[in-house]
Amino acid sequence: MDYYVKNNNIIVHEKDFDLDETLDCGQAFRWKKIDSDYKCTYTGKFINDELTVSQTEDCFIFHNISEKDFLDKWFEYFDFGTDYSELKKIFSQDETLAKACKYAKGIRLLKQDSWECLISFIISQNNNIPRIKGIIQRLCDNYGGNFPTAQALSQESPESLAYLRSGFRARYICDASQKVNSGEVNLTKISSMPLEQARTELKKITGVGDKVAECVLLYGMHRTEAFPVDVWIKRVLAEYYPNGLPEYISADAGIAQQYLFHYMRTAVSA
DNA sequence: CGCCAGGACGCCC
DNA sequence: GGGCGTCATGGC
Numbered sequence: 001m002d003y004y005v006k007n008n009n010i011i012v013h014e015k016d017f018d019l020d021e022t023l024d025c026g027q028a029f030r031w032k033k034i035d036s037d038y039k040c041t042y043t044g045k046f047i048n049d050e051l052t053v054s055q056t057e058d059c060f061i062f063h064n065i066s067e068k069d070f071l072d073k074w075f076e077y078f079d080f081g082t083d084y085s086e087l088k089k090i091f092s093q094d095e096t097l098a099k100a101c102k103y104a105k106g107i108r109l110l111k112q113d114s115w116e117c118l119i120s121f122i123i124s125q126n127n128n129i130p131r132i133k134g135i136i137q138r139l140c141d142n143y144g145g146n147f148p149t150a151q152a153l154s155q156e157s158p159e160s161l162a163y164l165r166s167g168f169r170a171r172y173i174c175d176a177s178q179k180v181n182s183g184e185v186n187l188t189k190i191s192s193m194p195l196e197q198a199r200t201e202l203k204k205i206t207g208v209g210d211k212v213a214e215c216v217l218l219y220g221m222h223r224t225e226a227f228p229v230d231v232w233i234k235r236v237l238a239e240y241y242p243n244g245l246p247e248y249i250s251a252d253a254g255i256a257q258q259y260l261f262h263y264m265r266t267a268v269s270a
Numbered sequence: 271c272g273c274c275a276g277g278a279c280g281c282c283c
Numbered sequence: 284g285g286g287c288g289t290c291a292t293g294g295c
Contacts, residue, residue: 026276027276121276122277124275124276124277125275125276125277125278126274126275126276126277126278126290126291127275127276127277127291127292127293128274128275128276128293128294128295129275129276129294130293130294130295131275131292131293131294132275132276134293135292165291165292165293166291166292167290167291167292167293168278168289168290168291168292169277169290169291170291172278206278206279207277207278207279208278209277209278209279210277210278211276211277211278212276212277212278215276228276229276230275230276230277231274231275231276231277232276233276261276265276
């Protein structure tokens, strides 16, 4: 990856990156595609920092941000410090993963906020992606366009959250908010715990089971060995990996999972 | 209309 | 410890 400053923009060259594949592959729910003269443009936020980013034929434009903000925030968010060519080379020793990596070459694992991830993936359970986005949108709209803090959400009740139309998940959102706000569940500490201990801590929240805990670890804490298994990954495992996953992916199994999920959901079943 | 969705929980054995 | 019904809501 390399970049330079031009006017008020940061211009990035990175071949292992595609906005559609990265921002709309079920790992994040709050990026919006907007009309532009570029190949595509998205606008979104990390915590309270807003970004508009475009993809052209040969580069990416991070609009209207300083070099410092780019390096301090977005470089990390988009995981530009990791060489995805190297990862894909390792994954592609396996036949199915080779196809998945070739199918969507530009997927990257975003380094998202753990709190937002926790609530987002609680909402995701037994739900579909368009509706997950809608619920999160209604939630953020209610807080001036920002994702509410644990402190703010801990004031709510399942009844007061009725406007979300999140169904049975509302009481899970409340339990998570209260436990995080009180410190009973400490996301910062959990992020550096041994994996099994971290899972146990996250599952103290009502509504957080194996799958949601794994998603929080992977997407919100960048624990790349975490491996969420949803209905699509269950299909991949049953169809292509009856004897389990290859050992050589284990350190970054979660990233491999992201290619497999997208491949199965949009290519194989289409 | 019926089936399904980036599941978790409670209850049963 | 594994199997099964239930839980809201709405996308398709």
